[in-house]
Amino acid sequence: MTHPGIHTIDTGFVRPRFDAAYLLVHEGHGAFIDCGTNHAVPRLLQALPEAGIEASQVDWLILTHVHLDHAGGAGELMTHLPNARLLVHPRGARHMIDPSQLWAGALAVYGEEVMEKAYGRLRPVPAERVVEAPDNFTVDLAGRSLRCLDTPGHAKHHMAIHDQHANVCFTGDTFGLSYREFDTDKGPFMLPTTTPVQFDPDALHASIRRLLTLKPEAMYLTHYGPVEQVEHLAGKLHEMIDAMVTIAQRVENPPDRHTRLTGALTNLYAARLAEHGWQGDRESLLHLLGMDIELNAQGLGVWLDRERR
Template identity: 55%
Template sequence: MSLDPSIITIDTGFQRADFDAAYLVIQNGRAAFIDCGTGLAVPAMLAALADAGLAPDAVDWLLLTHVHLDHAGGAGLLLPQLPNATVVVHPRGAPHLIDPTRLIAGATAVYGEAEIARSYGRIEAVPADRLRIADDGHRIDLAGRALLCMHTPGHALHHFCVWDARSQSWFTGDTFGLSYRELDSARGAFIVPTSSPVQFDPEPLKASIRRMLQMQPQTMYLTHYGPVQDVQRLGADLLEQIDAMAQIGRQCHERADRHRCLLAALTALYLERAQAHGCALDDDAVTQVLAMDIELNAQGLACWLDRSTR
């Protein structure tokens, strides 16, 4: 299947090439951004507009799937460059855009101050009068093209995904996992769930994935990274892995070395699946590609375990 030419993938440059995507959707000379990366990505976002022959005032919408900094950290810096744009966000995410203090503190607790400064740059507030709250099923009109915001908890409580009926596609944020092109094989894309801190919950995440699959999508536009097809196979892979990850969490939970146990078991799970998928990279290279995600998934599982046993 071919991809819709009105959807442009933007590499935000976060961490490395082909790791963190935002999207530009164009309809009748008007545009919407879906996610925007960090503050360091503002030049790339504006360059994508220029490359498409559009001025910044052509952007009507900035839809944020959730407010984690690799998806939305640059919103406060990008918005002043887009005079006609309205930010669309889940009700739970809006307060963190208006006052990002807690968001910054939470990310700093996970990554550390030095990493926040190096990778995320400045984080500015979004004016409340430029926000629109997207309840479940909220419809955005992009020059006659409907974009539907559907709440998809599991990765985060404040997550929505965006359904584009024209292309029969979802913009998935982190709900539909991670798929890096280095791990593609003759079978197609290789996919891994993401359970990064602090609100991972396996059952709601599976329900969200099933809800998305019911739309019979042609393409999933992932933040990490890019469009993938063969969607039903990938969805089944995700559902299997979420169950396996939850079981790993339960097995490691009571151990004194819980974090080390989680890291080792998650690494083994992903390597086994990568080998079965026919990934060309050896085990060390696969582990290197997934190293950050394995660490974050271990932390996400730990948060879920602690929350569920309180």
């Protein structure tokens, strides 16, 4: 599927077709939506001449949220975009101006060697170049309206962007994950992401419903690419959120809770993929979803602890 002026960029994070950024070009002006890590910056800059514009013609870098696979390269990219401003949810702005807390949090999980290899050192964005986007804030890209919608559930600092010209939404992680390797004749396979630490199932359900009220032609996911038949796919996402929450609620708090969560999620995804007509084996499933299973289990654990306080 193609929509006018929208260019999908594979950031190269983890594996091919895992992590996307988008470049919108309209009437000689450009806006990036998400940017991946520092290592993606050369790919983003290479996309500019291929789309017919120069770095000086980029007006905006718009972040759906500040998780590092979406925003880790923001500071580095902004040094190459002399006329651009960075647009971010009000809750995320301070982390772009001073990314030390983002770095420290990820460092505690992954360690310095992995952080440097996977993300590169985070660079701050000058405060005067950062614009906060409250709910319904609208960017005018040379006459093309991009409306920012507060969409919590995956993270409190998450927003989706409605491109009213193409009538599509850039959903970050709110509309889940859909890897092309799982496509079958039944279409895309949808998976919610409950990455720690702010998963909220009620808010996520509400955010998905809000996006559907726009009746978009497609959802542009960071992980990965555009998907259509959005009403049908939203139904699958709602079902999967409920199934994952049920699994979490059945695990009380034994010492092996995380192991039990990862095992139960693996079984759930394997069963749903089989229903979807995917022919891969368990080893292939773990190769493609191992990171997501681990992070989803962690996020469900954090949510359980918060709910039981």
